[in-house]
Amino acid sequence: MIGSSSLGRAARVVAAFALVAGFGIRAAGADTKELKGKPAPDFTLKTANDKVVTLSKLTGNVVVVDFWATWCPPCRASLPHLQALSADKEKYDNGLRVLAVNAREGKDKIEPFMLKNKYTFAVPMDADGKAMGEYGVKGIPTTVVIGRDGVVRAVFIGFNPQDAGKAVENAVDAALREK
Numbered sequence: 001m002i003g004s005s006s007l008g009r010a011a012r013v014v015a016a017f018a019l020v021a022g023f024g025i026r027a028a029g030a031d032t033k034e035l036k037g038k039p040a041p042d043f044t045l046k047t048a049n050d051k052v053v054t055l056s057k058l059t060g061n062v063v064v065v066d067f068w069a070t071w072c073p074p075c076r077a078s079l080p081h082l083q084a085l086s087a088d089k090e091k092y093d094n095g096l097r098v099l100a101v102n103a104r105e106g107k108d109k110i111e112p113f114m115l116k117n118k119y120t121f122a123v124p125m126d127a128d129g130k131a132m133g134e135y136g137v138k139g140i141p142t143t144v145v146i147g148r149d150g151v152v153r154a155v156f157i158g159f160n161p162q163d164a165g166k167a168v169e170n171a172v173d174a175a176l177r178e179k
Helices: 004-020 073-087 089-093 107-117 130-134 166-177
Strands: 044-046 052-054 062-068 096-103 142-146 152-157
Touching: 062 073, 062 166, 073 089, 073 096, 073 166, 089 096, 096 130, 142 166, 152 166
Parallel strands: 062 096
Antiparallel strands: 044 052, 062 142, 142 152
16 A cells, blocks of 8 residues: 555656656646636747747647657557547648647657658657746646637647547637637
C-alpha cells in the first residue's frame, strides 16, 4: 500500500517534471482552461517540414491547436482523430486548420513517427516550450479550438478513448458554424 507521504512525494515529482518540461510557464495556477473566451496567445513556430506558421495569420479560420509528443501514449491515441479532422476536405474548405504543436522534440523524432503513421497534418515544433507556456499547458495532449476571430472556444485536456474525439469535433463544428 502506498502511504499519503509517498503520494505527496509523487505529486511533487510530477509537478517538478512539468515545470522542467516547460509546462506551466504562465502565472502559477493558470492553466489552458482559463483561456476559454479569451484571445488565443499568438506564436510563430517552424514546422517539421521547415515552414513557418504564425497563428495570428490564420485569423478568419477555425484553428485546432493540439499540443503532443511522440512518447506520450494518450497523445498517440488521439492523433488518428486529429488526422481525420485535418484530412476532412469539407471542414478544410469551410476554414478549418489543424496545428499539431509538438512538445520539445526534434525532426529526428517527429519525421519517422509521421511517416510510420501516415500522418499529414502540420507539425509546428515548440522546441523551447514557450508556446506551451503561453497556453498554460500542464499536461499533454491538450487541444484548443480557436474561433475565426482568434478567441478560444474550447479546451480539452487529455484524451478520452470512449469519446473518441467527438467532443473536439463538436466544438470544431460549432466554431465552423459561426461566421
